[in-house]
Amino acid sequence: MKNLSIRHGKSSGNKSVLLLTVLALGTGFSSLSAQTNAASDQITAQPAADRIVPFRLSEQGVVRPVEWGLDTAWEDEGNIRRGQGFMETVDIVRVSFRPTDPIVDGDLGADQKEHIQTRLGLLGFVSPKPKLAINSDHPKIDDSYKGNAQAWAQMMDLHTRYFQDAGYEVISVAPFNEPDYTYTGQGTREDFHKIAVELRANPRFKNIRICGGNTLNCDEALPWYNYLKEQLDEGNTHQLAGEFNGYAAFYETVRKDGKMAMNDEMHNVMEAMVGLEYGLQTGIWWGSAEYARGEFCKISRGGERLAYTEHRPNWTAASVYRSKDGSKVQAFGGVSERQAKTTTYRFVSKEKDVFYDGYGPQREFYLEMPGGNSYQDDEQRNAERVVNITWGEDIQPVIDGQYVLINRSTQRAVEITQGNTAEGTNVKTGKFDASKAYQRWYVRPVSSRIGGDFSYFCITSPINGMSFDIWNWSLEDGGNIAIYGASNGSNQQWALEYAGDGWFYIRSRHSALYLEEGEEAFNVQQGTKKGSNDERLQWRLIPAPASKIEIKSLATPTGLTTEGQSASVLLRWNKQSDATGYTVLRSETSGGAYEIIARNVKETSFVDHKALAGKSYYYTVKANDNCLNSSPKSQEVTATITDVHALVAHYAFDGDLLDETENLNHGASLKKAMFTDGKINKAVQLNGSTEFLQLPTDIANHQNLTVSTWVKWDGGADWQRVFDFGSGEDQYMFLTYSSNIQSLRFAMKNGAEEQALETALPSPIRIDNWVHLALTIGDAEVRIYVNGELAVSSGDITIRPMDIRPCLNYIGRSQFVADPMFKGSIDDFRVYNYELSAEDIKKVAQGESVGIITPQISDDELFIGPLPADQKLQVTYTPAQSSGRVSLSIYNMQGVPVLSHETAGSGVTTLDVSGLPTGLYLLRLVDNNRSVTRKFAVRH
Numbered sequence: 003m004k005n006l007s008i009r010h011g012k013s014s015g016n017k018s019v020l021l022l023t024v025l026a027l028g029t030g031f032s033s034l035s036a037q038t039n040a041a042s043d044q045i046t047a048q049p050a051a052d053r054i055v056p057f058r059l060s061e062q063g064v065v066r067p068v069e070w071g072l073d074t075a076w077e078d079e080g081n082i083r084r085g086q087g088f089m090e091t092v093d094i095v096r097v098s099f100r101p102t103d104p105i106v107d108g109d110l111g112a113d114q115k116e117h118i119q120t121r122l123g124l125l126g127f128v129s130p131k132p133k134l135a136i137n138s139d140h141p142k143i144d145d146s147y148k149g150n151a152q153a154w155a156q157m158m159d160l161h162t163r164y165f166q167d168a169g170y171e172v173i174s175v176a177p178f179n180e181p182d183y184t185y186t187g188q189g190t191r192e193d194f195h196k197i198a199v200e201l202r203a204n205p206r207f208k209n210i211r212i213c214g215g216n217t218l219n220c221d222e223a224l225p226w227y228n229y230l231k232e233q234l235d236e237g238n239t240h241q242l243a244g245e246f247n248g249y250a251a252f253y254e255t256v257r258k259d260g261k262m263a264m265n266d267e268m269h270n271v272m273e274a275m276v277g278l279e280y281g282l283q284t285g286i287w288w289g290s291a292e293y294a295r296g297e298f299c300k301i302s303r304g305g306e307r308l309a310y311t312e313h314r315p316n317w318t319a320a321s322v323y324r325s326k327d328g329s330k331v332q333a334f335g336g337v338s339e340r341q342a343k344t345t346t347y348r349f350v351s352k353e354k355d356v357f358y359d360g361y362g363p364q365r366e367f368y369l370e371m372p373g374g375n376s377y378q379d380d381e382q383r384n385a386e387r388v389v390n391i392t393w394g395e396d397i398q399p400v401i402d403g404q405y406v407l408i409n410r411s412t413q414r415a416v417e418i419t420q421g422n423t424a425e426g427t428n429v430k431t432g433k434f435d436a437s438k439a440y441q442r443w444y445v446r447p448v449s450s451r452i453g454g455d456f457s458y459f460c461i462t463s464p465i466n467g468m469s470f471d472i473w474n475w476s477l478e479d480g481g482n483i484a485i486y487g488a489s490n491g492s493n494q495q496w497a498l499e500y501a502g503d504g505w506f507y508i509r510s511r512h513s514a515l516y517l518e519e520g521e522e523a524f525n526v527q528q529g530t531k532k533g534s535n536d537e538r539l540q541w542r543l544i545p546a547p548a549s550k551i552e553i554k555s556l557a558t559p560t561g562l563t564t565e566g567q568s569a570s571v572l573l574r575w576n577k578q579s580d581a582t583g584y585t586v587l588r589s590e591t592s593g594g595a596y597e598i599i600a601r602n603v604k605e606t607s608f609v610d611h612k613a614l615a616g617k618s619y620y621y622t623v624k625a626n627d628n629c630l631n632s633s634p635k636s637q638e639v640t641a642t643i644t645d646v647h648a649l650v651a652h653y654a655f656d657g658d659l660l661d662e663t664e665n666l667n668h669g670a671s672l673k674k675a676m677f678t679d680g681k682i683n684k685a686v687q688l689n690g691s692t693e694f695l696q697l698p699t700d701i702a703n704h705q706n707l708t709v710s711t712w713v714k715w716d717g718g719a720d721w722q723r724v725f726d727f728g729s730g731e732d733q734y735m736f737l738t739y740s741s742n743i744q745s746l747r748f749a750m751k752n753g754a755e756e757q758a759l760e761t762a763l764p765s766p767i768r769i770d771n772w773v774h775l776a777l778t779i780g781d782a783e784v785r786i787y788v789n790g791e792l793a794v795s796s797g798d799i800t801i802r803p804m805d806i807r808p809c810l811n812y813i814g815r816s817q818f819v820a821d822p823m824f825k826g827s828i829d830d831f832r833v834y835n836y837e838l839s840a841e842d843i844k845k846v847a848q849g850e851s852v853g854i855i856t857p858q859i860s861d862d863e864l865f866i867g868p869l870p871a872d873q874k875l876q877v878t879y880t881p882a883q884s885s886g887r888v889s890l891s892i893y894n895m896q897g898v899p900v901l902s903h904e905t906a907g908s909g910v911t912t913l914d915v916s917g918l919p920t921g922l923y924l925l926r927l928v929d930n931n932r933s934v935t936r937k938f939a940v941r942h
Contacts, residue, residue, distance in 0.1 A: 038572075038605055038607040038608065038609060038666065039600065039603045039604065039605050039607070039608045039609070040608065040609040040610075040611060040666035040667075040668065041363075041599060041600055041608075041609065041610055041611055041612050041666075041698065042611065042661070042666055042667055042668040042669075042670075042698045043600075043668070044362070044363065044364065044600065045364075045668065045669070045670045045696065045697075045698055046364070046670055046696075047670045047671050047672040047694070047695070047696035048348060048366050048367075048368045048672075048696065049346070049368060049672055050346075050815070050819050051346040051347055051348040051368060051819070052313055052316070052345050052346045052347070053311045053312075053313050053320065053345065053346070053347050053348075054311065054347070054348045054350055054730050054731070055309050055310075055311045055320045055321070055322060055333070055347055055348065055349045055350065056309060056350045056352050056729065056730050057308040057309035057322040057349070057350070057351060057352065058308070058351075058352050058353050059308070059324075059331065059351065059353055059354065059356075059393075060353055061308065062306065063305075063306025063307050063308045063323070063324055064306060064307040065304065065305070065306050065307070066278055066302075066307070067283065068278055068282065068283055068284070068285065068302060068303060069093035069094050069133075069283065069284045069285075069303075070089060070091075070092070070093055070094075070274075070284075070285055070286075070287075070291075070299040070302075070303065071092055071093055071094030071095050071096065071132065071135070071266075071284070071285070071286040071287070072085040072086070072089075072092055072095050072096070072128070072132075072286065072287055072290070072291065073095070073096045073266070073267065073286050073287060073288050073289070074095060074096060074097050074098065074120075074121045074124045074125070075096060075097075075098050075137065075139055075179075075267075075288070076288065076289060077117075077120055077121070077124065078289075078290075079124060079127065079477070080290065080475075080477055080512070080513075081289055081290035082124045082127045082128065082290070083127050083477050083513070084290050084291070084292060084477075084511075084512065084513060084514040085287060085290045085291040085296070086127055086128055086129070086514075087296075087513070087514025087515070088291050088292055088293055088295065088296025088297075088514050089291050089295075089296045089299045089300065090296070090300060091299075091300070091303070092128045092132050093132060093133065093284075093303075094132050094133045094134065094135055094173070094284060094286060095125060095128060095132045095133075095134055095135070095286075096134075096135045096136070096137055096266050096267075096286045097118075097121045097125070097134055097135075097136055097137075097165060098117070098121070098136065098137055098138065098139030098161075098179075099114070099136055099137075099138060099139065099157060099158050099161035099162075100113065100114045100117055100138075100139050100140070100141070100161075101138065101140055101143045101144055101147045101154065101157060101188075102114060102140075102141065102142055102143070102144060103144060104144050104146040104147075104153075105146070105153065105156055105157060105160070108160075109160065110157070110160050110161070110164075114157075114161070115164075117139070118161065118164050118165070122165075122168050125168075125170065131169065131170060131171075132170075133170070133171050133172070133173045134165055134170050134171065134172045134173065134174075135172075135173065135174040135175070135176070135213070135264070135266055135284070135286065136158070136161060136162060136165070136172060136174070136175045136176070137175075137176045137179045137213075137216065137266060138176065138177065138178055138179040138188060138216075139179070140179065140186050140187075140188060143186075143187055143188065148187075148189070149189070149193065151193065151196035151197045151199070151200050152200055154177065154189075154193075154197050154200075155177075155197050155200035155204065158175060158177065158197075158201065159201075159204055159206055159207075162175060162206060162207075162210070163206070172210055173210060173211060174210065174211040174212075174213045174235075174236055174262075174264070174284075175201065175207065175210055175211070175212065175213060176212075176213040176214055176216045176238060176266070177194050177197040177198060177201070177212075177214065178194055178214070178215065178216060179216050180216060180217060180218040180240065181194065181215060181216065181217065181226070182217045182218055182219055182222040182226065183218045183219075191215070191226060191229045191230065194214060194215065194226075194230055195229070195230055195233060198212050198214070198230065198233035198234070199233060202233065211235035211236040211262060212233060212234050212235050212236065213234065213235070213236040213237075213238045213262075213264060213266075214226060214227065214230045214233075214234050214236075214237070214238060215227055215229075215230055215238065215239075216238045216239070216240070216266065217238075217239050217240065218240050218242045218243060219242065219243040219244040220239045220240070220241050220243070220244035220245070220248045220249040220252060221243070221244035221245055221248040222239075222244070223237070223238075223239035223244075223248065223249075223252040224248065224251065224252055224255060227239075227252065227255070227256065231259060231261070234261060235261055235262060236256075236261055236263070236264050236284075237252065237253075237255075237256035237259075237261055237262070237263055237264070238263075238264040238265065238266055239252050239265060240265060240266075240267045240268075240269075241265070241269070241273045241338060241339075242269070242339070242340055243340070243341070246276070246312070246314040246315075246317055247314065249273075249276060249277070249280075250276060250279075250280045251280075253277055253280040253281035253282050254280050254281055256281060257280075257281035262283050262284065263277070263281045263282050263283050263284070264282070264283065264284040264285070264286075265277050265282060265284075265285050265286070266284070266285075266286040267286065267288040268285050268286060268287050268288060269288050269289070269339040269384065270336045270337060270338065270339050270384055270386055271294050271295050271298050271334055271335075271336035271386040271388075272317070272318060272319050272336030272337050272338060272342075272386065273285070273336070273338075274295070274298055274299075274302075274336075275298070275310065275319045275320075275321045275334060275336060276312060276319050278302060278307075279307075279310050279312075279319075279321075292454065292455045292492075292511055292514075293388060293455055293457050293458065293497045293509070293511065294334065294336075294386045294387055294388040294455045294457050295386070295455070296514075297332055297334075297388045298323070298332075298334055298388065300325070301323040301324070301325045301330060301332055302323055303326075304326035305323050305324055305325045305326050306323065306324045306326075307321060307322070307323055308322040308323065308324055308331070309321060309322040309349075310322075311347065313345045315343070316337075316342060316343040316344075316345045316373060317337060317338035317341045317342045317343070317373070318335070318336065318337045318338070318342050318343070318345040318347075318371050318373065319335075319336055320333065320334060320335045320336075320347040320349070320369070320371075321333070321334050322334075322349065322391070330390070331356075331390075331391040331392070332388055332389065332390055332391060333349045333358070333367070333369075333388070333389040333391055334386070334387070334388055334389075335347055335369050335371045335385075335386065335387045335389075336371070336385070336386040336387075337371050337372070337373050337384070337385050337386070338373075339384045341373075342371070342372075342373030342374070342385075343373040344370065344371065344372050344373045344374075345370075345371050345373065346368065346369070346370045346371070347368075347369045347370075347371065348366050348367065348368050348369075349366060349367045349369065349389070349391075350365055350366045350729065350730065350809070350810065351365050351366070351391070351809075352365075352729050352730075352807075352809060354393065354597075355393070355599070355612070355699070356391050356392065356393045357391070357392045357393060357397045357398075357598075358389050358390070358391060359389050359390055359398070359400070360397060360398045360399055360400040360401065361400055362397075363393070363597075363598060363599060363600070365699050365809045365810070366810065367389060369387065369389065370450060371385050371386075371387070371450075372385050372450050372451050373385075383450075383451045383452070383453045383454065384453065384454050385450055385451070385454070385455075385456060386454060386455050386456075386457075387450075387455065387456055387457050388455075388457050389457075390500070393597050393598075394595065394596070394597055394598070395587060395594075395595075395596050395597070395598065396502050396503060397598055397601070398498075398500035398506070399504065399543070399630065401445055401447075401459065401498055401506075401543055402445070402446055402447060403444070403445070403446070403545060403546075404442055404443065404444050404445075404464060404545070404546045404547075405442070405443055405444075405445050405543040405544055405545060405546050406434065406441055406442060406443075406543075406544045406546050406548050406551065407443055407445075407461075407541050407542075407543060407544075408434070408541065408542045408544055408551060408553070409431055409519045409538070409540070409541060410505055410537040410538075410540035410541065410542065411519065411537040411538045411540075412431065412519055412524070413434075413551075413553055414431035414432055414433060414434070414519065414524060415431060415432060415433070415434040415435075415438075415441045415551070416429060416430075416431055416441065416443065416526055416541075417429070417430060417431065417432045417438060417440050417441040418440040418463060418465075418485055421438065421439075421440040421465075423463075423465060423466040423468075425468065425485065425486050425487060426473075426484050426485070426486065427484060427485050428482065428483075428484050428525065428526075429470065429483045429484060429485060429525075429526040430523060430524045430525050430526055431519050431524040431526060432524065434548075434551045436547065436548060436549050436550070439464065439465050440463065440465055442463075442464055442465075442546040442547065443461050443462065443463060443464070443470075443546075444460075444461070444462045444463075444464055445459050445460075445461050445543060446459060446460060446462070447459055448460055448490065448495055449490075452490055452495070453490075455511070457497060458495035458496055458497055458511050459495070459496050459497075459498060460488065460490070460494055460495060460496070461496060461508075462488060463485060466485070467487075467488060468485035468486055468487055468488065469485065469486060469487075469488045469489075469494045470483055470485070470494060470496065470517075471483065471484055471485060471486035471491075471493055471494050472493040472494075472510055472512055472513060472528060475493050475512060476513065476528070477512075477513045477515075478513075479515065479528065479529050479530055480520070480527050480528070480529065481513065481515070481527060481528045482525065482527050483517065483526045483527055483528065491512075492510075492511045492512040493510065493511075493512040493513075495510075495511040495512070496508050496509060496510060496511065496517070497509040497510075497511065501535070501540050503632070504542050504630035504631075504632075505540040505541065505542050506540065506541050506542070506543065507531065507536075507539055507540060507541075508539075508541055510528055513528055515528035515529060515530060516528060516529055516530070516531055516536075516539040517539065517541065518538050518539045519538060542629075542630055544628070544629050544630060545628060548628060548629070550629075551629055552629060552631075553629065553631065554631055555631065555632070555633060555634070556578070556580050556581060556625045556626070556627060556631055556632060556633035557578060557580060557625065557633055558625075558633050558634045558635070558636055559575050559576065559578055559581075559584065559623045559624065559625050559633060559636040560575065560576045560578075560636065560637075561574070561575050561576035561922075562574070562575040562621065562622070562623055562636045562637060562639050563575070563639060563893065563924055564621055564639045564640065564641035565641065565926070565935060566641050566642050566643050566644045567609075567643060567644060567664045567665060568643065568644055568645070568646050568648035568649075568650055568663070568664065568665065568835070569611060569613075569615075569643055569645070569648065569650035569665045569667075569704075569835055570609050570610055570611035570613060570643060570664065570665040570666070571609070571610045571613050571619060571621070571641045571642075571643060572607065572608075572609050572664070573586065573607065573608045573609075573610065573621055573623070573639075574606060574607045575606050575607075575623050575636065576606065577606050578625050578633075580625070580627060581625035581626060581627060581633070582604075582626065582627050582628050583601070583602045583603055583604055583625075583626045583627075584601075584603040584604075584606070584608075584623050584624065584625055584626065585598055585600070585601040585602075585603070585623065585624040585625075585626055585632065586598070586599050586600040586601070586603060586608050586610070586621065586623055587599065587621065587622050587623070587624065587635065588610065588619055588620065588621050589619070589620045589621075590617060590618075590619060590620070591620065592620050592638065592640070593620075593638070596620075596622060596635070599612065601626070602626070609664070609665065609666045611665040611666060611667050611698060611700065611701075612698070612699065612700045613641075613642075613643050614643070614700065614703055615643055615645035615704070615705075615835075616642075616645070617642065618640055618641070618642050619640065619641055619642065620638050620639070620640050621639050621640070621641065622635040622636050622637070622638050622639075623635070623636045624636070645835070647834070647835065647836040647853070648663070648834070648835060648836075648853055649663055649832055649833070649834050649852075649853035650663060650665050650667065650701070650704070650833055650834065650835045651663060651665060651667040651697070651698075651701055651831075651832065651833040652830075652831075652832050652833075653669060653686075653831040653832075654682070654683070654684075654829075654830060655677065655680060655684055655685050655686040655828065655829055655830070655831070656677075656680075656683045656684040657677055657684055658675075659671060659675055659686070659695060667697065667698045667701050667833075668698070669695045669696060669697050669698075669813070670695070670696050671693065671694070671695055671696070672692065672693065672694065672696075673692065673693065675693075675695070676688075676689075676693065678827055680712070680827060680829035680830075681712040681714075681772045681774075681829045681830065682712070682829060682830055682849065684829075685712070685714070685827040685828060685829035685830075686813075686827065686828050686829070687826075687827050688813075688814040688823065688824050688825060688826060688827070688828065689823075689825060690716070690718055690722070690822065690823050690824060690825025690826075691823060691825075692823070693814065693823065694812050694813060694814040694815035694823055694824070695812065695813040695814060695815075695828075696810075696811065696812055696815075697727075697811040697812070697813065698811070699808075699809040699810075699811065700809070701727070701811050701833055702727040702735070702803045702808050702811060702833065703803060703804060703807055703808070704803055704804065704835040704836075705781075705802055705803065705804050706779055706780050706781065706802070706803075706835070706836050706837045707777075707778070707779045707803050707833070707834065707835065707836075707837070708776065708777065708778045708779070708832075708833070708834035708836065708837055708838040708843075709725060709737070709776070709777045709831075709833055709834075710774070710775065710776035710777075710787075710830075710831075710832045710834075710838075710843065710846050710847075711724065711725075711774075711775055711776075711828055711829065711830060711831040711832065712772055712773070712774050712775075712828070712830050713739065713772070713773050713774075713775055713826060713827070713828055713829075714770065714771065714772045714773070714826050714827040714829075715739050715740070715769055715770070715773075715824075715825070715826040716769065716770060716825045716826040716827075717769045717770070717825070718822060718825045719822040720738075720740045720741055720744075720822075721738050721740070721741060721816065721821045721822060722738060722739055722740060722814075722821070722822050722823065722824040722825065723736050723737070723738050723739075723812065723813075723814060723815060723816045723821065723823075723824055724736075724737045724738065724739050724775060724813070724814070724824065724828070725737055725811075725812065725813050725814075725831075726811075726812045726815060726816050726817055727803070727808035727810075727811045727812075728751075728806065728808045728810055728811075728817045729806065729807070729808055729809050729810055729817075730810070730817055731817055731818055732751065732752075732753050733751060733752055733753060733806040733808065734749070734750070734751055734806070734808065734817045735749070735750040735751075735801075735803065735806065735808065736748070736749055736816065736817070737775065737777055737786075739775075739824070739826075741760065744762065745760040745761060745762045746760065746761050746762075746775070746786060746788070746793070747759070747760040748760075748777055748784065748786055750784075750799055750801040750806070751806075752801045752805050752806050757798065757799045757800065757801055758799075759784060759786065759794050759795070759796040759798075759799065760794065761786055761788070761793040761794035772829075773788060773789060774787075774788070774789050774790060774846070774847040775787070775788060776790075776838070776843045776846065776847070778837045778838055778843070779799075779802060779803065779837060780837035781837075782797055783795050783796060783797045783799075784796055784799045787840070787843045787847070789847055790843055790844040790846075790847030790848065791844075792840060813828055813831060814828065832846070832853075834853055838852065838853075859881065859927065859929065859932050859933065859934035863879065863880055863881045863882075864877070864878070864879055864880075864927065864934060864936070865877075865878040866878070866925060866936055866938060869938055869939065870938070870939035870940060870941040871915050871938060871939070871940050871941070872915075872916075872940070872941065872942060873914070873915065873916040874912050874913065874914060874915065874916075875912070875913045875915050875925075875938065875940075876910055876911070876912050877890060877910070877911045877912075877913060877925070877927070878909075878910050879905075879907075879908050879909065879910075879911070879927065879929075880908050880909075881908055881929060881932075884907040884908050884929055885907070885929050885930035886906060886907045887904065887906070887907070887929075887930070888904065888905045888906070888907055888908075888927065888928070888929045889902065889903070889904050889927070889928045890902065890903045890904070890905065890911060890913065890925065890926070890927055891903075891925070891926045891928075892913070892915070892918075892923050892924065892925055892926075893923065893924045893926065894921070894923055894924075900918060900923070901913065901914075901915070901918070915940050916942075918940045919940070920940055920941050920942050921939070921940060922937060922938070922939055922940075923937070923938055923939070923940060924936070924937055924938075925937075925938060
């Protein structure tokens with residue numbers, strides 16, 4: 003978080019700057035200028051994406067019944083064990099029959115029995131017992147089966163009996179696997195049909211689904227299915243070739259026919275997301291289910307789908323799910339294993355700020371899913387990803403840097419044994435020593451092109467570049483961790499699962515087991531989690547270098563006060579010697595539930611400009627230190643914004659993107675903002691291709707609104723936005739400097755039909771001239787002004803900003819990806835929370851300071867005493883000019899008003915404080931739109 007130094011005494015024509023004051027600590031009472039943090043300190047401009055994935059946390063999602071499973075056609079113990087570990091519940095497993103040996107004396111051959119036993123052995127790693135689907139495994143096909151439906155059906159019957167006799171329930175059988183891949187030589191559709199008829203006549207298969215056609219190419223799925231469907235209970239396809247349309251249409255058709263829908267060989271979470279969206283009921287993973295796949299299985303099994311977006315030409319998809327118990331929300335991205343093109347997605351929380359894998363609080367998260375042109379080449383890496391979406395009192399820190407890893411149960415640090423830098427050196431724990439460089443580790447996200455799931459991290463020593471490595475690719479409890487040359491193998495990749503209070507479980511991609519500190523010689527190894535809170539397996543990642551590590555609770559912050567401002571709340575609290583930063587929490591009800599609205603706040607004052615009019619908010623603060631320790635929450639205080647008519651954001655653009663009002667609605671740019679000569683001093687310059695400005699999420703959340711700015715347009719394509727406030731392509735309000743009929747156009751949309759008004763611009767000022775534009779939204783009308791004069795108005799626009807609650811707010815950029823960005827210069831951009839009159843618009847266009855807050859009352863204008871006060875407090879106010887109406891208010895340290903008084907203006911006012919208990923209080927003096935707050939003591 004950057005610290006924003008509020009500028010004092012700046013004069014830029016008619017541009018005034020807010021002077022913030024904070025209360026002095028202790029018993030001093032002078033007003034100190036200081037740095038104040040704001041919610042907008044954390045704003046980052048997010049690039050445009052190919053698709054947006056909007057979701058609302060309060061909405062009921064879509065629940066689709068589904069079963070997820072694993073596959074033994076690839077006979078690999080690791081696939082099964084890690085799949086069981088990451089999925090936790092395995093509903094179904096695909097096993098295989100093999101047409102490799104002829105049937106002799108009514109029984110299978112040796113090769114067939116051997117593979118049945120191998121698969122039964124793999125099934126032993128799945129608990130509880132799963133249901134089975136049986137499909138063809140065809141390394142070769144014995145001649146006795148070719149064109150012989152009776153023999154093929156008998157061979158399937160024998161395999162099914164063996165698995166049933168072993169105690170497993172078989173629920174689905176498929177005569178062929180990928181028969182459209184004719185190299186396998188299994189047979190034709192006619193052959194499949196004849197085998198299905200034979201199976202129908204066999205009592206063993208009375209309650210077992212006949213499944214087909216199991217095609218490799220999803221475009222072949224419907225032709226096979228339609229030919230066979232009279233004999234099928236279940237439609238099945240894979241996705242290794244074909245078009246997105248064919249994959250989606252297949253499941254829609256199968257479900258419309260009232261049959262079960264399956265993909266028994268899924269290669270990417272994309273196939274699961276898309277399939278589930280269009281009717282898939284059973285999905286089985288080819289290979290193994292790792293972290294992203296396992297998390298998707300767990301959350302979609304009974305959970306609610308909150309959002310889904312696809313890019314059909316690119317063969318990619320993304321979604322957001324909430325777990326059945328409501329405790330977890332996760333976002334997923336995936337691509338076709340063999341056909342995808344790189345696609346970017348933006349996940350957008352439309353109702354509230356959230357954290358994405360610890361990044362936040364923010365509304366949106368940008369995710370690039372890489373693709374490529376051929377299977378498993380350097381470009382096409384079968385990418386998939388899971389992102390945890392969280393909010394509340396305890397949020398994981400962002401992990402990407404150098405750390406000391408501390409075990410929770412022993413508070414010992416992970417180190418390389420004796421600092422040895424040789425490959426294969428063991429990793430253990432030891433007492434923390436700041437001088438030991440071999441106790442430091444880079445923990446960084448893996449590349450999105452690492453291959454498959456890229457939800458992991460690598461843990462690497464800065465002294466030799468070697469990584470945590472599960473020795474000999476162990477899958478067992480106690481498997482050793484050593485350092486080895488970074489190879490990006492799955493045994494060097496780790497998922498971080500947040501356990502709370504700054505602690506993580508660190509989980510292997512390869513084994514699905516967890517890092518733990520062993521009992522022997524403090525060895526670091528892998529193990530199984532025992533219970534929901536296994537402290538032996540929990541680790542705190544403390545930023546390095548660290549001079550001292552101490553796990554403790556910090557002192558509770560004191561002196562928290564709040565002050566309602568025009569469109570924000572100002573918080574202040576006392577500095578704490580054992581804290582290096584603070585976390586600000588807010589609730590809409592007294593006592594919680596609290597949510598973090600800012601963390602890593604370095605100063606002792608903070609502006610919450612995401613508070614809305616008409617609501618009471620409750621605040622508390624926690625202290626933090628460099629070891630990720632935190633304090634109990636401070637005493638709760640409450641506040642509401644004043645919601646007076648005011649300028650709520652003012653961007654002078656004189657070399658920065660700071661808001662010069664008390665609300666600190668600072669903006670952000672994707673790259674370093676460029677500035678040029680403006681209408682008034684400097685202006686921001688936008689290049690029409692990559693540059694735009696992003697404003698805070700709640701800047702336009704007012705019933706009425708005025709937006710005014712100076713614009714110099716450099717020409718170019720139509721539909722360039724001066725500003726666009728919205729939350730996607732179905733909710734927005736924008737002003738475009740040139741529409742397709744060469745006009746100035748304002749439009750609003752709230753899901754239904756767009757409402758708009760337009761006016762032709764006078765041609766002499768359309769290009770390369772400074773033009774003042776203003777848009778007002780009042781109770782009755784919407785108006786556009788050009789150079790201070792009314793250009794057009796309408797009473798037909800019924801939508802208001804609070805109807806759409808825009809959260810993606812841009813200068814120079816559209817909600818629509820295809821629209822061009824603005825090319826030109828923007829100066830003196832203002833947002834008011836009310837409808838300015840025509841007279842005020844003219845004043846703004848002429849450079850007058852309408853609604854701009856003047857500097858705060860200075861020390862020279864106000865004196866209070868005696869201090870401490872006993873019976874009386876004298877307030878001496880001597881301004882150069884007063885409004886003639888001055889209000890005085892006294893608040894206790896919980897923000898509750900205890901005394902108020904109004905006076906006619908300057909002079910001495912005596913306040914009776916004899917009834918106030920001994921303690922600290924705040925005096926607030928307001929003179930029109932100037933104000934000051936002082937702390938004082940009462941002592942009887």
